[in-house]
Each structure stands twice: as C-alpha cells, then as structure tokens.
Amino acid sequence: MSMTLRRVLHGAGLVAVLCFTLFPFYWMVSSSFKDQSDLLASPPVWFFTPTLANYADIFADEKVFGSIVNSMIVATLTTALSVLLGAPAAYALARFEFRGKSDLWFWFISNRMISPIVLALPVYLLALQLNILDTHLVLILIYLTFNLPIVVWICTDQFRSIPIELEQAARLDGADQFTIFRKIYVPLGLPGIAVSAIFSFIFSWNELLYALVLTRRSVQTAPVMATSFMSGYELPWGKIMATGTVIVLPVTIFALLVSRHMVRGLTMGATK
Amino acid sequence: MERTETRLNPGYGRWTPFWFLAPAVFALLGIGIYPVISALVTSFRRYNITRPREGFPFVGFENYINVLSDQTFWQSMGLTARFFVTVLPFQLFFGICIALLLHRPGLGMLRALARISLVVPLATTYAVVGLIGRLIFNRDFGVANQFLNAIGIGGMDWLGSPTGAFIAIAIMDIWQWTPFCALIFLAGLSMVPVEIEEAARLETSSKTALLRHVQLPYLLPGLTAMLILRSADILKLFDMVFVMTRGGPGAATDLVSIYIQRVGFRIFDMGTASAQAILLLIVTIVLSRLYIRLIYKEIE
Incomplete structure (x- = not known):
C-alpha cells in the first residue's frame, strides 16, 4: 500500500470515529431546532428551516427552569461538600502512616461499584421516616456516596505528587499539620481538587435513579423532568430534545475541560 | 507499636490522621453503611408499605x-x-x-x-x-x-x-x-x-x-x-x-x-x-x- 493511500484510510477511519461519537449528539441538537412537522416527518428530514420555538417554549416553562435550578443547587452543594470532606481524607491517605490504611482506602474506592438501587431502597425508607423526602438535602447527602470516592482518589494522587520536602521544611518552621494542609497542600493541589470537583459535578448532574425515587414535585432535577415528558400520546419531541440539549451542554463543556483526566476519573486510576 | 512510632518519628500526633479522616469516614458510614444495614434488616421482614396495617413482621429468610x-x-x-x-x-x-x-x-x-x-x-x-x-x-x-x-x-x-x-x-x-x-x-x-x-x-x-x-x-x-x-x-x-x-x-x-x-x-x-x-x-x-x-x- 502506498503512503498516500494509508493516509487517506487513516483519515477516513478518524472521520468515521467522529461520526460515531457525535451522531446521536448531533441528532439531538438538530432535532431541537425542528418544528413538530419536521420532527414527525417520515422518513426523517436532514435539511430543514431551523426554529428557536422549542427553546422559547422550555424557557417559558417554569417547570423546566425550576428543575435546572434544582440540579444546579444539588450538584454544586454536593460537590462542595465532597471536596470539603474528601480533600482532608485524601491528604491523610497520601501522607500519613496508620494501621488499616489500605483497608480504609479500599473501602472508599469500592463505593464506586455499588449499585444505586441497593442504597435507594433503604434511603427512601429512612428519608420517609426523617421526613426529608423531596428535599435538596437528601440528594446532596446520597450523592456523596459516589462523589467522595472520586474526590478521595484524585486528590490522594495529586497530593502524593507534591514534594514532601516542602512539608518537612514547613514543619521545621513550626507549622502544624492543619496549617501545612491549608498553606501547602490545598494551593499546590488545586488542579487535582478542581478536576475532582468537576467530575463530581458531572456525576451529580447526570444522576437519575436517586432523584427519581427520592424526590417528588418540589425538588425535581433536570433528568427527572426530561423523562417526565415521556408520557401521553403525542410526545413533544422538540421540547424534549431542547431540554436534553440544555441538560447535556454544560456537562459536556465541563467534560471537555477535564478530557485528559477522563480515564482516571472513570476508572479511579486503574490505568495511569 | 509505641516504638515503631518513635522510630519513624512522623512529626505528627497519633490522632492527627484521625482528624483529617473522620469527617469523610463518618459521612460514608452514615450514607453508605447505615442504609445497607437497614436494608439488611428490612430484607428479613415482610415489608409492604402499601399495607402498613399488617405491620412489618420478621419472617426470617x-x-x-x-x-x-x-x-x-x-x-x-x-x-x-x-x-x-x-x-x-x-x-x-x-x-x-x-x-x-x-x-x-x-x-x-x-x-x-x-x-x-x-x-x-x-x-x-x-x-x-x-x-x-x-x-x-x-x-x-x-x-x-x-x-x-x-x-x-x-x-x-x-x-x-x-x-x-x-x-x-x-x-x-x-x-x-x-x-x-x-x-x-x-x-x-x-x-x-x-x-x-x-x-x-x-x-x-x-x-x-x-x-x-x-x-x-x-x-x-x-x-x-x-x-x-x-x-x-x-x-x-x-x-x-x-x-x-x-x-x-x-x-x-x-x-x-x-x-x-x-x-x-x-x-x-x-x-x-x-x-x-x-x-x-x-x-x-x-x-x-x-x-x-x-x-x-x-x-x-
């Protein structure tokens, strides 16, 4: 095979990859700009006059707007809480020696594997008793089960890469551990903390199962709202796809920011 | 135990790791372990929440x-x-x-x-x-x-x-x-x-x-x-x-x-x-x- 032909094939392969990864996303976005008759056209149309009516519709819809605000509140607060709780723990795991350290580490990480349905049942009953069903609080707390492991993992990795000499020097100057953590590890580990925060925001923003069973009307999150369109006979596909686009767009941008760390975030460092 | 700690001279108190870890550990105990235990207990009960009048008796396995x-x-x-x-x-x-x-x-x-x-x-x-x-x-x-x-x-x-x-x-x-x-x-x-x-x-x-x-x-x-x-x-x-x-x-x-x-x-x-x-x-x-x-x- 000649070099040129290989190059062409390589290029064609890469274009195929792009089509594969982007097509469903493209189809959602383009459908969100179609009017109802274009949406229901059979066979589907690829070229059409775009309309912003669907977006006008959903932004006028209080329920859609409210659900996005709810998602924002829940995802932001649970992320803040995970970083607040997780970063110090990560520092301890990165720099201290103590008994049971590896067991503790494994316990943190294994929370990544647990199916949400296992916790959803008992948490539903507990929340019912404590009267916190349908509140932001219950989601903020339960989302820690998958956010804390991610923060602990990524931050431990990051803190380990900070030269220990800095810590030793600070200790000679009489700084205690808490000062060292605050003045050295937090500022120098900020990139890792930020990446872990972005991941926990993405995971919380995308979550459906807990939100579905633990909330009713007042704290409905965006994914729950989007699925609630799926009832009735004639579905408002334009609105559904516009809502989908509005939900997916911010997390996609976040994900592109941390794309270099995507594998680490999803596997918790199975591959370095 | 005491001696190893002196030898390593880690430069921090025995309880320091605890203070850094405690918040995360207790949070995960509360939201991760406690619900699992409660699910375990529920799994040994007849527990249909649409029929509360029947109570939730233990039924073993x-x-x-x-x-x-x-x-x-x-x-x-x-x-x-x-x-x-x-x-x-x-x-x-x-x-x-x-x-x-x-x-x-x-x-x-x-x-x-x-x-x-x-x-x-x-x-x-x-x-x-x-x-x-x-x-x-x-x-x-x-x-x-x-x-x-x-x-x-x-x-x-x-x-x-x-x-x-x-x-x-x-x-x-x-x-x-x-x-x-x-x-x-x-x-x-x-x-x-x-x-x-x-x-x-x-x-x-x-x-x-x-x-x-x-x-x-x-x-x-x-x-x-x-x-x-x-x-x-x-x-x-x-x-x-x-x-x-x-x-x-x-x-x-x-x-x-x-x-x-x-x-x-x-x-x-x-x-x-x-x-x-x-x-x-x-x-x-x-x-x-x-x-x-x-x-x-x-x-x-």
Whole structure:
C-alpha cells in the first residue's frame, strides 16, 4: 500500500470515529431546532428551516427552569461538600502512616461499584421516616456516596505528587499539620481538587435513579423532568430534545475541560 | 507499636490522621453503611408499605427463599448477563480499533479532534441518552429505520418488539461506552516505550505481530479493569434503559436494576426488593474485591 493511500484510510477511519461519537449528539441538537412537522416527518428530514420555538417554549416553562435550578443547587452543594470532606481524607491517605490504611482506602474506592438501587431502597425508607423526602438535602447527602470516592482518589494522587520536602521544611518552621494542609497542600493541589470537583459535578448532574425515587414535585432535577415528558400520546419531541440539549451542554463543556483526566476519573486510576 | 512510632518519628500526633479522616469516614458510614444495614434488616421482614396495617413482621429468610425461587429474578439476572456478553465484545473491538487509529502518527489535528470527541458520549446524561434512543429508534420517524430502508432492509418496530428493544438499548450502550474502552486502550498503547515500538516497526511490517508481541502486554491491565468495571456498571445500569423501555416490552429489557426498582417502588414490596438488593450487593462486593486485588496491587 502506498503512503498516500494509508493516509487517506487513516483519515477516513478518524472521520468515521467522529461520526460515531457525535451522531446521536448531533441528532439531538438538530432535532431541537425542528418544528413538530419536521420532527414527525417520515422518513426523517436532514435539511430543514431551523426554529428557536422549542427553546422559547422550555424557557417559558417554569417547570423546566425550576428543575435546572434544582440540579444546579444539588450538584454544586454536593460537590462542595465532597471536596470539603474528601480533600482532608485524601491528604491523610497520601501522607500519613496508620494501621488499616489500605483497608480504609479500599473501602472508599469500592463505593464506586455499588449499585444505586441497593442504597435507594433503604434511603427512601429512612428519608420517609426523617421526613426529608423531596428535599435538596437528601440528594446532596446520597450523592456523596459516589462523589467522595472520586474526590478521595484524585486528590490522594495529586497530593502524593507534591514534594514532601516542602512539608518537612514547613514543619521545621513550626507549622502544624492543619496549617501545612491549608498553606501547602490545598494551593499546590488545586488542579487535582478542581478536576475532582468537576467530575463530581458531572456525576451529580447526570444522576437519575436517586432523584427519581427520592424526590417528588418540589425538588425535581433536570433528568427527572426530561423523562417526565415521556408520557401521553403525542410526545413533544422538540421540547424534549431542547431540554436534553440544555441538560447535556454544560456537562459536556465541563467534560471537555477535564478530557485528559477522563480515564482516571472513570476508572479511579486503574490505568495511569 | 509505641516504638515503631518513635522510630519513624512522623512529626505528627497519633490522632492527627484521625482528624483529617473522620469527617469523610463518618459521612460514608452514615450514607453508605447505615442504609445497607437497614436494608439488611428490612430484607428479613415482610415489608409492604402499601399495607402498613399488617405491620412489618420478621419472617426470617422467607424473602430470600422467595427471591431465589423467583423465576423473574433469575430471568432478569440472566438478561443482565446476556446484555453484558452482547455489548462488551463490540465495545472492546471498536475500542481497540479506535485506539489504534488514534495512536497512529500523522494527521495531528483530525486525530486530536477525534480523541476529544470521545468525551462527548461519556459525558452525556444517561437519561438523555435514553431520550435520544427513543427518537432514533422510533418506528415511524426514527433515523434508524431510515438507515435500514436505505440499505434495503425493511424498517422494524424497534422498541415494540422484544429483540428490537434489546438491540436498541445495546446499541445505545455501545455508543456511550465504546469511548471508555478506546481511551483505556489508548492509555495502554501510549505506555509502550517509544524505542521498543520503533525497533519493532523496523523488525516487522505486520501490524498484527506488532499488536500481539509488543503492544498487548501493555493493554492487558486495562482489559482487566474494563471487564470488571463494565460488569459493575451493567449491574448498575438503570437510567438509559428506564427512559428508553422501562424494562419492556414484556420483560425483554428488564435488567436487574430495573426489576428491583419495580418491585420496590411500583409494587412497594420493600422486603423482597431489599433481599434482591442485598444479593446484588454481594455480587458487587465480590466484583470490587476482585477489582481491587487485580488492579491496585501497587498500593498494597
């Protein structure tokens, strides 16, 4: 095979990859700009006059707007809480020696594997008793089960890469551990903390199962709202796809920011 | 104990690690362990919340016996396993193909673009993937049928037929998670030392030989990770399937998480659902132990 032909094939392969990864996303976005008759056209149309009516519709819809605000509140607060709780723990795991350290580490990480349905049942009953069903609080707390492991993992990795000499020097100057953590590890580990925060925001923003069973009307999150369109006979596909686009767009941008760390975030460092 | 501490002279008090760890540990105990214990207790009770008058008496292992002799539960477990063996080969195969395309030198811009586009499926909200799936696989105006018609095979009622619905959710899962495999394979490929790869390329022009003898050893750890994480993720899989099919038609896409959710939150039989959840948890714990044993060796 000649070099040129290989190059062409390589290029064609890469274009195929792009089509594969982007097509469903493209189809959602383009459908969100179609009017109802274009949406229901059979066979589907690829070229059409775009309309912003669907977006006008959903932004006028209080329920859609409210659900996005709810998602924002829940995802932001649970992320803040995970970083607040997780970063110090990560520092301890990165720099201290103590008994049971590896067991503790494994316990943190294994929370990544647990199916949400296992916790959803008992948490539903507990929340019912404590009267916190349908509140932001219950989601903020339960989302820690998958956010804390991610923060602990990524931050431990990051803190380990900070030269220990800095810590030793600070200790000679009489700084205690808490000062060292605050003045050295937090500022120098900020990139890792930020990446872990972005991941926990993405995971919380995308979550459906807990939100579905633990909330009713007042704290409905965006994914729950989007699925609630799926009832009735004639579905408002334009609105559904516009809502989908509005939900997916911010997390996609976040994900592109941390794309270099995507594998680490999803596997918790199975591959370095 | 005392002596080792003096010898290491760590420069911090005995209790210092505790203060750093306590908040996270207590939080996870409260939201991770306590609910599991409470599910365990519920699983030994007859606990239907639509019939509170009957009370919630302890019934020993009755729920477990019911679950283990329940055809539907085993069917949903079997279906979950079938889903796993259906999607994984595609994800691995496409994953390695994409990784090799991205690893190959040249065409820098296009390659960078393709690489970054892998993030898009992974970040797409799972529920929205389900919504997109319902539009793409719609019987009347779905683009999947348009495509089938174009290549001469007639369209089908994807979400209305058992096989069609199963294939449709499999395709959406393959779309969303192939990039995950591709990125892990790509990370493995980039671990091969450049000199070794260059030398091997001079020795042989065969791509398969290069893959098998030089690159494969670097891909294996990632492969283990994928097998275990994908199986755990498919046991967890709920959002996309729930939105696309709700487990139907019939029980054609009733994966285990969907099934337990229905028993718990549609039939409100919390006792049975908890027993099912505990069994699922046991499977998951075995998997995660395996994962940790195989992957995190270096930390121990």
